[in-house]
Structures are given as C-alpha cells and as structure tokens.
Amino acid sequence: MQIFREKALLQREISRLKKKKNTIGFVPTMGALHLGHLSLVKQAAKACDAVVVSIFINPTQFDNLKDLENYPRTLDTDIALLKDLQLDLLLFTPNTEELYGKQIQAGHFDFDGIENEMEGKYRTGHFNGVGTVVKRLFEIVLPDKAFFGEKDFQQLQIIRKLNEKQNLGVDVIGCPIDREDTGLARSSRNDRLSANLRKEASFIYQMLMKVKGKFGIENANEIKGWVENEFKNHPDLKLEYFEIADSKTLKSGKNNDQKLTYRAFIAAYAGEVRLIDNIALNY
Incomplete structure (x- = not known):
C-alpha cells in the first residue's frame, strides 16, 4: 500500500x-x-x-x-x-x-x-x-x-x-449495508455504545424489518404512528425521526404508489450516540 x-x-x-x-x-x-x-x-x-x-x-x-x-x-x-x-x-x-x-x-x-x-x-x-x-x-x-x-x-x-x-x-x-450479527448497521459510532446499548440498538433494524412487512398492507401514516409508539415504549432508545420516503426524491410518502420505490429511514439516539439506518421497502 x-x-x-x-x-x-x-x-x-x-x-x-x-x-x-x-x-x-x-x-x-x-x-x-x-x-x-x-x-x-x-x-x-x-x-x-x-x-x-x-x-x-x-x-x-x-x-x-x-x-x-x-x-x-x-x-x-x-x-x-x-x-x-x-x-x-x-x-x-x-x-x-x-x-x-x-x-x-x-x-x-x-x-x-x-x-x-x-x-x-x-x-x-x-x-x-x-x-x-x-x-x-x-x-x-x-x-x-x-x-x-x-x-x-x-x-x-x-x-x-x-x-x-x-x-x-x-x-x-x-x-449494501454491512451489519453486525444482531442486524445493527456497522458504524464508527457503535464503538461508543456500552455493551448493553449495543445490544438494545439492534431494535432499530428489528423495527425496519417489521415496517417492511407492514408496507403495502397499512398506509404510511399508520406505520409511522406505530413506529413512534414502539420507540416510546423502549426505555433505552429515543427516536429522532422515522420516514417512509420516495428513494429518489426522499419526499415522504403518504400512500403506496406502485410506480415509486420507497425506503424507510430511522434516526435514533442510544444514550448520547446518534444512529441512522434504512431499508428498501418495495424493491
């Protein structure tokens, strides 16, 4: 080198x-x-x-x-x-x-x-x-x-x-996103997490996977409300935002337009460490 x-x-x-x-x-x-x-x-x-x-x-x-x-x-x-x-x-x-x-x-x-x-x-x-x-x-x-x-x-x-x-x-x-065994997206910030928070932060990816399962069955606003409530019930994580957005324009989607491709995006704090993740929903 x-x-x-x-x-x-x-x-x-x-x-x-x-x-x-x-x-x-x-x-x-x-x-x-x-x-x-x-x-x-x-x-x-x-x-x-x-x-x-x-x-x-x-x-x-x-x-x-x-x-x-x-x-x-x-x-x-x-x-x-x-x-x-x-x-x-x-x-x-x-x-x-x-x-x-x-x-x-x-x-x-x-x-x-x-x-x-x-x-x-x-x-x-x-x-x-x-x-x-x-x-x-x-x-x-x-x-x-x-x-x-x-x-x-x-x-x-x-x-x-x-x-x-x-x-x-x-x-x-x-x-493609490279992930730890728990599903947590690899990030330089992960090393700042305690062992417990690192384990709990896998909840972010678990939520994205559940959102992928709900997409196309429930509308985006319903899913967003559900995600926000799930994070409120998690003591170690604080949601900053959750969005379902058009993958090209990144504009929030309210309904599932089959002509568009969508991704779900999360930003959340685990303690003082800010983490982001996302997942493709219909492609």
Missing part, C-alpha cells in the same frame, strides 16, 4: 496508472475504519484495477464543533486494517490545508431539495460540507467509480445529484 499526504504526488501516481488503462476506484472515508468500510474497499478492488482510499475528517460537514472534536482519530489502526486486506491500495491522508488551502469553508449547492429532507432538517449545512469535500476529492482523484455505503442513503443520493449537476463523470455506486 502506498500512502500519500500530498495531492500532487497522488495525482502523479494516478496519472501513471491511467496511462496504462487502469480503471480507478475510490472509497472516501473519515477514518475510524470498521468492517463496513473494508467491505467497500473489497468491492472497489473487485470492480477496478486500482483503488484509492481517502481518510480525511472533513470539518465543513459538522454543524456541531463538539462532534468534530470528539470524532475518533485512529489513523495508525486504520492503516493496519487496510494493510491486512493485502490489496494494492493507494491511501490519501491529506491535512486540512492540503485539501482546502487557507480558507476552510463549505460551498453552497442545490441538490433539488433532497438536502432539505430528513438529515437536512437536523444537521444545518451538513450536505453543503459533504458536497464540498466530495467534489474536491473527485477532482483530485478523478476516479472512474466511487463506492459509498447505503447506510447513509441520503448522502449517497446527494453525491449522485452532485455528480450529475457538476458533470463530474464518476460512476457512483451504492453498496
């Missing part, structure tokens, strides 16, 4: 690979790697000749400075995990100035309204920060394909919209 901290050196190596007709896959991360991240890297390696992994904790996507300060920084461990894959990887670990220069500021993007749904209602400016850093990384790496997990499904749709509207020319690939 080659490690690059300067974008010019990374670009030189990517240029060399492209001259040899290698396809470039890209997996952007903020570090604190877990098996979910590693599954993305493995999928990229199967689909592409060379894979770039980036580790960069992006300051512009945090609306809460405390969250930025508390975000785990585990670069040495992350490097060891990537090396254990025994794949020919290029790792890009820039500092903030290397990526942003002197002005650390998010741009403003129009994502056709999907930035205002769900996460956008609770995390002010978050998707402008995501759009800014992904655009910069795409312009540096110039990947043929980029791989993102479906756990952050709204972010995946934001990046697809960014790619389309900015004409970045990347094939953005969504990868």
Whole structure:
C-alpha cells in the first residue's frame, strides 16, 4: 500500500496508472475504519484495477464543533486494517490545508431539495460540507467509480445529484449495508455504545424489518404512528425521526404508489450516540 499526504504526488501516481488503462476506484472515508468500510474497499478492488482510499475528517460537514472534536482519530489502526486486506491500495491522508488551502469553508449547492429532507432538517449545512469535500476529492482523484455505503442513503443520493449537476463523470455506486450479527448497521459510532446499548440498538433494524412487512398492507401514516409508539415504549432508545420516503426524491410518502420505490429511514439516539439506518421497502 502506498500512502500519500500530498495531492500532487497522488495525482502523479494516478496519472501513471491511467496511462496504462487502469480503471480507478475510490472509497472516501473519515477514518475510524470498521468492517463496513473494508467491505467497500473489497468491492472497489473487485470492480477496478486500482483503488484509492481517502481518510480525511472533513470539518465543513459538522454543524456541531463538539462532534468534530470528539470524532475518533485512529489513523495508525486504520492503516493496519487496510494493510491486512493485502490489496494494492493507494491511501490519501491529506491535512486540512492540503485539501482546502487557507480558507476552510463549505460551498453552497442545490441538490433539488433532497438536502432539505430528513438529515437536512437536523444537521444545518451538513450536505453543503459533504458536497464540498466530495467534489474536491473527485477532482483530485478523478476516479472512474466511487463506492459509498447505503447506510447513509441520503448522502449517497446527494453525491449522485452532485455528480450529475457538476458533470463530474464518476460512476457512483451504492453498496449494501454491512451489519453486525444482531442486524445493527456497522458504524464508527457503535464503538461508543456500552455493551448493553449495543445490544438494545439492534431494535432499530428489528423495527425496519417489521415496517417492511407492514408496507403495502397499512398506509404510511399508520406505520409511522406505530413506529413512534414502539420507540416510546423502549426505555433505552429515543427516536429522532422515522420516514417512509420516495428513494429518489426522499419526499415522504403518504400512500403506496406502485410506480415509486420507497425506503424507510430511522434516526435514533442510544444514550448520547446518534444512529441512522434504512431499508428498501418495495424493491
């Protein structure tokens, strides 16, 4: 594995690979790697000749400075995990100035309204920060394909919209959610859970599976009310939102339109740890 901290050196190596007709896959991360991240890297390696992994904790996507300060920084461990894959990887670990220069500021993007749904209602400016850093990384790496997990499904749709509207020319690939044995979606945040809360948090996935069974039988409002009541009866989890939404526009659905594809989305707190998850309902 080659490690690059300067974008010019990374670009030189990517240029060399492209001259040899290698396809470039890209997996952007903020570090604190877990098996979910590693599954993305493995999928990229199967689909592409060379894979770039980036580790960069992006300051512009945090609306809460405390969250930025508390975000785990585990670069040495992350490097060891990537090396254990025994794949020919290029790792890009820039500092903030290397990526942003002197002005650390998010741009403003129009994502056709999907930035205002769900996460956008609770995390002010978050998707402008995501759009800014992904655009910069795409312009540096110039990947043929980029791989993102479906756990952050709204972010995946934001990046697809960014790619389309900015004409970045990347094939953005969504990868299935990687889960723990209990069904809990893998996340860097899971390590902040106590053993008991980690076990109890599997309730989120259990609810999504039950919602999938109810969808098409009950209407969306009935299901939403049922989910909210189930969470009220769970002492260790606090529901922030539950939505059934069109998978493309992310607009909430009130009735089951067979022409549309729907997903169910949950954001909930287990103690002080915020967790998100989602599931496809009719596709």
